[in-house]
Amino acid sequence: MRDFLPADVRKREYVIGVIKSVYERYGFEPLETPAVENIETLDGKYGEEGNQLIFKILKRGEHEKTGEADLALRYDLTVPLARVVAQYQNELPKFFKRYQIQPVWRADRPARGRFREFYQCDVDVLGSKSMVVEAELISAASDALIALGFNDFTIRLNHRQVLTGILDQAGVPGDKHNDALISLDKMDKAGPEGVARELSDRGIVDESAVKLMRFFEGLAGAEHAVDLLDLKEAGDGRTAYNADVIGRLVEFIGSHEVGATGVDNLRQILAFSKASAVTQRIKLDPTLARGLAYYTGAIIEINVADLAGSLGGGGRYDNLVGMFLGKDVPACGFSLGLERIIVVMSEREMFPKELISSPADVMVTIWNEDSIADSIALATELRSSGLRVDVYPEADKMGKQFKYASSRGIPFVLILGDDERSAGKISIKNMKTGHQLELPFQEPEDAEPTDQDAAKWKRHRENLFRWLKNPTTVGEADDSIKPGA
């Protein structure tokens, strides 16, 4: 598990902010659930392997002795959502569109880009079986990635019912479907022949394996043809490829009812996605299986070439809420992987430059012990005008205070020394150029103040504050820091 120092937090908050604003544009609302759930809520939802990765919390009271656990750390955001939908069904709208951006915990062996505490950014729609939901989710996730600066991702789309249709029609018996899916999922790495071998190893009869291999070889050929197209044509090529895949699926699945419904769903998702211009990023991929047991319909994964895993994934899970509520509520969701997005954005240097900024717009120095209150009063005034202001906390050598401001990347430093005070001025130092300038600022110490003077000083101060808020008029090469007063 990791600490995030300020520069890291700012990166994370930037990404989360962008994703949130896109999801809000799609009418999703925020939900937050506690980090800790009852163990029974999580038990049996993630399969054998997932179950072992759940962090369990010792029961209170006699816990030290019995070792009994009654609570567990949140493992994903989908199961807590299903619990919430069951628990608050009367308070939630007919269609519940929520986003949730919170950490989850898995007792995984840590590895590059894999952490025991990591954030998921989920969007889900509950209450509708319409493929409008799938299309909207795909479009929202795609928009979020585009808003972050990604433009080379592929949205892989498949359907659990289509997979059922394919496997049934290839003659794979129902109890071998899971084995077959695990093998098919490796198509990327192992190729059709490797997968055929594994299918055979898993006890799937050769005739079925051959049928499957012929089908997937055909797809691979069609895909290769698209890969040969140049970028300009890739969009059209993708559309043609998807139409080709639909055709092959119809042919292979034939009259298999469940499978045909799945193909119909895919056709609708493609049609609806065309309207949101996301269709050219979608690639039908009948080898996509996705691990989680609870998917019942469309399954989706978003990939970029330079990342082994996916940037995000999701799908339809019409039966999960039923495990809590006793009656099914249709549901479909998508989860973006914050950590992976940040890894790729960092490697590609996609973060905006102005993001990693200094902790303050200006630092107020402290001239000596006696003038501390004056420095704090100055900082208060600067802050009231909206500036981010650091105060050096001690009456230290001026050189040390400058050095500190420099090391923190604070662009300007203000000095109210004895000379400045008696002359009614303030010194401002540009920490990049080293140039320093005295500006009129307040009543000189021995002056007889008049009302007219007061207005003048007010104007001078306001000019200085305004300029500090937007000092871009002075470039790095400029030999003066003079504000445009």
Add this chain to the structure above:
Amino acid sequence: MRDFLPADVRKREYVIGVIKSVYERYGFEPLETPAVENIETLDGKYGEEGNQLIFKILKRGEHEKTGEADLALRYDLTVPLARVVAQYQNELPKFFKRYQIQPVWRADRPARGRFREFYQCDVDVLGSKSMVVEAELISAASDALIALGFNDFTIRLNHRQVLTGILDQAGVPGDKHNDALISLDKMDKAGPEGVARELSDRGIVDESAVKLMRFFEGLAGAEHAVDLLDLKEAGDGRTAYNADVIGRLVEFIGSHEVGATGVDNLRQILAFSKASAVTQRIKLDPTLARGLAYYTGAIIEINVADLAGSLGGGGRYDNLVGMFLGKDVPACGFSLGLERIIVVMSEREMFPKELISSPADVMVTIWNEDSIADSIALATELRSSGLRVDVYPEADKMGKQFKYASSRGIPFVLILGDDERSAGKISIKNMKTGHQLELPFQEPEDAEPTDQDAAKWKRHRENLFRWLKNPTTVGEADDSIKPGA
């Protein structure tokens, strides 16, 4: 532990956003630490009672059998900060000013306003012993509360060394100081006599108890005098009262060196706070003790009349980092209690009205199965122009779609029906007034499009989008929803 439905999340995000922006204005930077720490990190930092409230996580692997715990949930944000400062000392600036807004977990018995998972909003400055730090922290916390709309809070200020001085001078032996502090802390509820009785019960000799009681009775008298002043005079009264308390402390503590240093610190904090105009909210309170063992200097608590506990508290803890680093790093911090702030703000109805808004600016209806893609295309266009747009997910009866939009508080609904389509129009319905209007929107279905027409339709659409973004020109009582086209 609680779920936060959308309206709750928006409240919480509003409060957190305000606090963050104030802390940023003071030059604080964000830090985040993991929810889970090693047990040894937390062990022995919170006293006997605190230790029992730590949630412990079962060790992986053989954990189910042994019941051994190696990890624990974060109990506060201060100890993780001390660990971070020790761990990253070479990466952090000389003065580390960080804010941290994250949940903590305590296995407390749940009660009104007390939860097992709750957020703390901490600011801390590490690296300086200067009282500028205390003054800046008090001012920042005060500004945060003011920015949230609080104007009636009191900042109670005391000093651990002053307490040591008072107890030593009253003749309380060192090993009875903790007992005495626990009793003194009850002054508010039990009054001087009750406290005297408890002191006696705790084995503190009568002579000491009487000395303490005389001192605190004197203070209570002075305080009562301030309470009699009206609000206009309260600020000046507070200043006079604080000066009076300082005088009484000087007299009572006399030449006690540690105590006198504490009084000096308090004097400085008051002087520095004057410069940030926060001084009139500060009330010196020599009965304030605060529970945590690690405080070494100033201690602070912020209260409002209508809340039993405090809105926040903090103080100086110069020795805590030393427990991790082996050498001491001076430190001082303040923690605002998010949950309590929200409780009081809700009860007082302090949240801005525009906060609990609808999930979308406009909802796009679906006319029939065949026009779904058109509705999605329309939503895409609206979203591109920056609007928050919900799409009703199914081709349903129009009345049901309207009803849904109403129930969600969505102010406008757009309809692209067959009539609209053939006439090149769009219907917009104001869900508050029920009024509906047709507007020119696109090429009528049977028209011959020209370039000039295209520009015209574009203008019509832009007008509609612009108006939807800022429809305030139409009031509730207005009998038309006509955008200013």
